[in-house]
Amino acid sequence: MILTTCAACAAPLSLDAPRCIRCHTRYCNQTCQHDHWRRGHKQICKKIHRGGNAEKYHADKKYKEAVAAAVAATADDYLPATRGFTCYICDTATSEGLVHGGCNCVGPAGFAHMSCLVRTAEIKGDDVERLYGSLADVPEMDDAWDRWSECSLCGAFLKSHVRLALGWACWKTYLGRPEGDEFRMNAMNKLGDAMHYIDMYEAAIAVYEAEIAVRQRVAGPDNDQFCMIGIARRSIAVSCERLGRTEESLEMYHSVHAALLDRSRDNPSYCEGELAAALDLAEALIKQSKYPEAKKLLIPRIREAIRLVGPDATLTLELRYQYAKVLFFDDDGTTADQCKAITTLRNICKIAERWDSSDQMAQSIFGVMQLDLGFWEEAVAAGEGSPERTRAHIAYTRDPLGGS
Numbered sequence: 001m002i003l004t005t006c007a008a009c010a011a012p013l014s015l016d017a018p019r020c021i022r023c024h025t026r027y028c029n030q031t032c033q034h035d036h037w038r039r040g041h042k043q044i045c046k047k048i049h050r051g052g053n054a055e056k057y058h059a060d061k062k063y064k065e066a067v068a069a070a071v072a073a074t075a076d077d078y079l080p081a082t083r084g085f086t087c088y089i090c091d092t093a094t095s096e097g098l099v100h101g102g103c104n105c106v107g108p109a110g111f112a113h114m115s116c117l118v119r120t121a122e123i124k125g126d127d128v129e130r131l132y133g134s135l136a137d138v139p140e141m142d143d144a145w146d147r148w149s150e151c152s153l154c155g156a157f158l159k160s161h162v163r164l165a166l167g168w169a170c171w172k173t174y175l176g177r178p179e180g181d182e183f184r185m186n187a188m189n190k191l192g193d194a195m196h197y198i199d200m201y202e203a204a205i206a207v208y209e210a211e212i213a214v215r216q217r218v219a220g221p222d223n224d225q226f227c228m229i230g231i232a233r234r235s236i237a238v239s240c241e242r243l244g245r246t247e248e249s250l251e252m253y254h255s256v257h258a259a260l261l262d263r264s265r266d267n268p269s270y271c272e273g274e275l276a277a278a279l280d281l282a283e284a285l286i287k288q289s290k291y292p293e294a295k296k297l298l299i300p301r302i303r304e305a306i307r308l309v310g311p312d313a314t315l316t317l318e319l320r321y322q323y324a325k326v327l328f329f330d331d332d333g334t335t336a337d338q339c340k341a342i343t344t345l346r347n348i349c350k351i352a353e354r355w356d357s358s359d360q361m362a363q364s365i366f367g368v369m370q371l372d373l374g375f376w377e378e379a380v381a382a383g384e385g386s387p388e389r390t391r392a393h394i395a396y397t398r399d400p401l402g403g404s
């Protein structure tokens with residue numbers, strides 16, 4: 001259920017909350033239900049039921065709102081350029097407004113009808129289902145579900161209301177399936193991601209939580225939802241961070257890491273995931289100046305990464321980069337520690353120069369490292385032998401921890 005709050009009082013609902021017998025609108029309790037009925041539910045209950053019940057009705061409404069916003073935003077941003085343009089999918093200009101998802105497409109390319117974008121994504125989803133049966137069996141390189149979030153022309157993520165409308169459309173497409181259906185659960189994740197990427201963090205968290213609850217309910221011995229639950233939890237951690245709910249976010253990173261650590265003890269295939277989760281956790285700890293804890297976490301993880309993926313791997317170098325940050329910023333750190341941090345980062349950058357230049361993710365990490373190296377060197381020079389002055393200088397010139 002994406003409808004996660006009471007229709008009458010907006011309080012968060014438990015999963016077994018009572019619901020309207022006809023249209024499935026959900027409430028905290030009978031009092032809220034009666035109250036809502038008197039305040040007008042009576043008049044629209046039948047309409048909601050005819051619209052396919054509360055969940056479908058809600059998704060349709062949200063989709064329509066997002067489409068209207070997407071069309072309006074496109075008209076604002078691109079008019080009069082859109083005059084005479086056609087939809088790149090159906091090649092016509094009907095009365096339905098064209099949208100542009102803010103991807104990298106320029107000129108007449110990249111304009112489409114929202115309904116054409118949705119249909120393309122649905123067809124792709126059907127193909128995937130026919131070919132592979134389950135999303136879990138789709139080879140990694142296949143862009144199985146990317147039509148719900150990316151432009152099929154330029155491959156860039158779609159933005160703003162277009163992304164949100166596609167998120168709702170995806171949910172609309174699959175919500176009628178049985179609760180444990182893999183596509184239905186993934187549709188929840190797509191909607192959560194759409195909300196997250198357009199900065200609707202509170203809404204995204206509610207959707208991720210609903211997704212996790214469903215996955216936990218359907219998880220069984222042959223239907224292990226562990227990885228997908230971990231991904232949704234990590235998304236909640238990031239959303240909380242963006243909302244400034246740092247304690248909650250840290251707790252979530254802790255729980256993701258602890259679960260992977262536990263699994264990796266009897267199953268080596270989880271070891272790399274555990275290291276990636278440790279990297280997330282270390283970054284979160286450092287952002288909150290919890291240096292001793294980050295240090296204690298990182299030292300054994302770096303050793304493990306060297307053994308598991310090798311000394312030059314991106315993951316190993318990223319872990320070492322976090323460790324260099326601890327050395328540089330820890331309040332107890334000496335000038336010698338700061339020099340060691342700079343030497344470490346310099347060595348990391350030397351190895352990172354050989355990273356695959358087509359790997360955008362790796363290249364952006366490399367860019368941040370090089371920037372930091374420059375700032376650190378400058379700060380040490382300005383601090384003239386006082387580690388406190390060095391730290392003060394860097395705090396003054398920029399956010400030293402790369403926080404967004």
Ligand SMILES: [Zn+2]
Pocket residue numbers: 006007008009010011027028029032
């Ligand atoms: Zn209520």
Ligand SMILES: [Zn+2]
Pocket residue numbers: 020021022023024025041045046048
């Ligand atoms: Zn009703």
Ligand SMILES: [Zn+2]
Pocket residue numbers: 087088089090091092112113116
């Ligand atoms: Zn079209």
Ligand SMILES: [Zn+2]
Pocket residue numbers: 103104105110151152153154155156
């Ligand atoms: Zn594009």
